[in-house]
Amino acid sequence: MAARNTARKRAFQILFEGDQRGVDVLTVLADWIRHSRADTRQPPVSEYTMELVEGYATKAKRIDELIATYAVDWTLDRMPVVDRNILRLGAYELIWVDGTPDAVVLDEAVQLAKEFSTDESPSFVNGLLGRLKDLKPSLRRDEA
Numbered sequence: 001m002a003a004r005n006t007a008r009k010r011a012f013q014i015l016f017e018g019d020q021r022g023v024d025v026l027t028v029l030a031d032w033i034r035h036s037r038a039d040t041r042q043p044p045v046s047e048y049t050m051e052l053v054e055g056y057a058t059k060a061k062r063i064d065e066l067i068a069t070y071a072v073d074w075t076l077d078r079m080p081v082v083d084r085n086i087l088r089l090g091a092y093e094l095i096w097v098d099g100t101p102d103a104v105v106l107d108e109a110v111q112l113a114k115e116f117s118t119d120e121s122p123s124f125v126n127g128l129l130g131r132l133k134d135l136k137p138s139l140r141r142d143e144a
Helices: 002-021 025-038 047-070 081-096 102-116 121-143
Strands: none
Touching: 002 025, 002 047, 002 081, 002 102, 025 047, 047 081, 047 121, 081 102, 081 121, 102 121
């Protein structure tokens, strides 16, 4: 599972970079892939990282709508950039990736928040993703 943990962390970093630079995440992903192939000191971009970033990109608008709807007292643009992108990645994997147990998605997102964000962020991330987990059946049904 360490490989998936690393893949999630890299996917988060790509989403974060795209958000910070105001660049599409697929462009950032392509840059990361190109750099990893050109420079052996750069870690390779795993298939799972690509799957997460590409999957997020296809659902980005819907994911932002869900986060904005269920984040109590927080607008998307007021949210810390780190938290916003952890939530984006977590929401995508939670709702649209069937191969990962929900508890793992929540735990990994909370761990990212602990590593990269504020002391309050882990509980915020856990609470919002927990709410989306509870709503997952209806959210997926709405997509059909």
